[in-house]
Amino acid sequence: MKWLPGLLSSRDPGWTESADVIVVGSGIAGLTAALRLRGQVERIAVVTKDVLAAGSTQWAQGGIAAALGPEDTPEQHEVDTLVAGAGGCDLDAVRVLVSEGPDAVRELIDWGANFDKDPAGNLSLTREGGHHRDRIAHANGDATGAEIQRALIEAVKRAPEILVFEHAMVVDLVTAADGGVAGLTIHVMGEGDADGVGLVRARAVVLASGGLGQVFSQTTNPAVSTADGMAIALRAGARLRDLEFVQFHPTVMYLGPDSRGQQPLISEAVRGEGAFLVDGEGNRFMQGVHPLADLAPRDIVSKAIMKRMLETGQPNMWLDARHLGLEPHSDDRVGGEARAAVSRFWERRFPNILASCRAHGVDPVTELIPVAPACHYASGGVHTDLWGRSSVPGLYATGEVACSGVHGANRLASNSLLEGLVFSRRIAEVLPGELRLLQEPAGHGTHEGSAGLVPGSALKQVQEIMSARVGVLRNAAGVADAVSLLGEIAATPADTIDRAAWEATNVLSISLALADSALRREETRGSHWREDHPERDDAHWAGHFDTVMSDGAATLSFSESPATDPSATEGVLT
Incomplete structure (x- = not known):
């Protein structure tokens, strides 16, 4: 992958700022x-x-997972996380997550986040796929992310020492002569000359920029999720890990074969409340696939849906939630009091999903919801240690942009918000004592026309290629074809330097790295499903693929690591 630019082309910085720490x-x-x-x-x-x-946080519906219930323990949460991770988790990272998680959620509540309570005033906890306990705290029914985002924004507004730059896209990480962090080049949309590009010098940078959802045509991620953080880290020399493990959420509302961009998510919590999957004939197909049936880990449910779609020739499956809120064994799903009861349940528990479904012409109170898998979450990213440190001095990463090791080959439902909380707290513990001196930048752009950039119009092409050949179901021929086609796009230079070109180049860079890893991993593990290698193969592929860039060339290497064994804590699920 020698085509990758070492830095994105940009104008010379028209302004300069400085900070001790920049959080992206x-x-x-x-x-x-x-x-x-x-x-x-x-x-x-x-x-x-x-x-x-x-960003992505406001779209989180289901909730945040932590061992907060009276019958739950971090050890039980650990087992569920390891099982979902399909042998790819870092055990130490998982133990950090589940042991520090409860206190992290309590701090979030102290900052003003209002979670739903039961009649006794305790946290109302529900269950999602892969969990053996009710441990998902939620807010306003199905608007957990929006409530968390609200509370955090209000807390930041009360902190005058935190400067906020909105409508500002990071173009590149600026490094010093020693290879460590010196700052960032930033494009502030609509401000100043030279397209608003400026240089912000910094002693440390914390990447918290989210994932790569816009790599694919159908995604639950917002339009801003163009893999920027992963791409700038790669260009700066940071190690990226496990990019092939992209989770496809099994129940995303199917809007037709031509629908593109962010799709409506039907939270796993709907199945946690009793909804189940059926095919076009009304047959439930998850029984016998996994002991948890419709609440199996996401990779298993996504694969089951895809297999059933291939078997039946149908473009989607359906979610039956017409009985939610009814007494058990009730057969009256649409008439009179039963329909009113279902409607009241939806309005209380899932008001936003209800509104979204109805806006797209489906009433889940009386109708089946059409669903199909779509890109949801990147389990891989910038490789970090247990304190959020990347391989570049002064660069830290947290949240979806990072690969902390907690998710392995498949993220357990609602562990994502928790990861962001826990590892951001850990970064704040060590970063102040590790601050570098303010360094002189070694360079901040190529400044040679649009060299190294692809046109913004290439984004749609990349998405179509990735969805068709590196999506839920992969094989060697398809992924190799994707690598070749992406390489052709890379040879098409942009005519202009602008945000669209930067985003398309970032998406293309990470797509190539992801496809390369997916081609090399000749097994099926977690969310990486190779139809030509349908079995998990710990003898050859227990370990991680790392992508590192140097002198304009990206290299891929494999490091062996024993498969994580959840039997180490076997017996805690009683």
């Missing part, structure tokens, strides 16, 4: 890091590509 991203991971760092470092800047509330 304004979701749960970024704002938690900023709030936890206040009082420990003098000058903190939060940079976000849109407004503070525009």
Whole structure:
């Protein structure tokens, strides 16, 4: 992959700022890091590509997982996480997540997040796929992310020491002569000459920029999720890990074969409340596939849906939630009091999903919801240690942009918000004592026309290629074809330097790295499903693929690691 640019082409910086720490991203991971760092470092800047509330956090429906219930324990949470991760988790990272998770959620509540309560005033906890306990805390029924985002934004607004740059896209990480962090080049949309590009010098950078959802045509991710953080880290020399493990959420509302972009998510919590999957003939097909049936881990449910679609020739499956809120064994799903009861349940528990379904012409009170898998979450990303440190001095990563090791080959439902909380807190513990001196930048752009950039129009082409050949179901011929086609796109230079070209180049860079890893991993593990290698193969592929870039060339290497064995804590699920 020698075509990859070492730095994105941009104008010379027209302005300069400085900060002790720059946090890139304004979701749960970024704002938690900023709030936890206040009082420990003098000058903190939060940079976000849109407004503070525009990232992925606000779209989280189901909730946040933590062992908060009276019958639950971190050890039980650990087992569920390891099982979902299909042998790819870092055991130490998982233990950090589940043991520190409850206190992290309690701190979030102290910051003002209002979670739903039961009649006794305790947290109302529900269950999602892969969990053996009710441990998902939720807010406003199905608007957990929006409530968390609200609370964090209000807390940041009460902290004058945190500077916020909205509508600001990070172009590249700026490094010093020693290869460590020196700052960032940032494009502030609509401001100043030279397209608003400026240089912000910094002693440390915390990436919390979210995932790579826009790599695929159908996704649950917002339009801003163009893999920017992973791409800038790769260009700066940071190690990326496990990019092939992209989770496809099994129950995304199917809007037809031509629908593109962000699709409506039907939260796993709907199945946690009793909904189940059926095919076009009304047959339930998850029984016998997994002991948890419709609440199996996401990779298993996605594969089962795809297999049933291939068997029947149908473009989607259906979710039956017409009985939610009824007494058990009730057969009256549509008439009179039963229909009213179902409607009241939906309005209380899933008001936003109900509104979304109805806006797209489906009433889940009386109709089946058409669903199909779509890109949802990147389990891989910038490789970090247990304290969020990347392989580049002064660069930290947290949340979906990072690969902390907690998700392995498949993320357990509702562990994502928790990861952002826990590892941002850990970064704030060590970063103040590790601050570098302010370094002179070694360079901040190629400044040679649009060299190294592809046109913004290439984004749609990349998405179509990735969806068709590197999506839920993969094989060697299809992925190899994707690598070749992506390489052809890479040879098409952009005519202009603008945000669209930067985003398309970032998406293309990560797509090539992802496809390369998917081609090399000749097995099926978690969310990586190879039809030509349908079995998990610990003898050859227990380990991680790492992508590193140097002198304009990206290299892929495999490091062996024993498969994580959940039997180490076997017996805690009683």
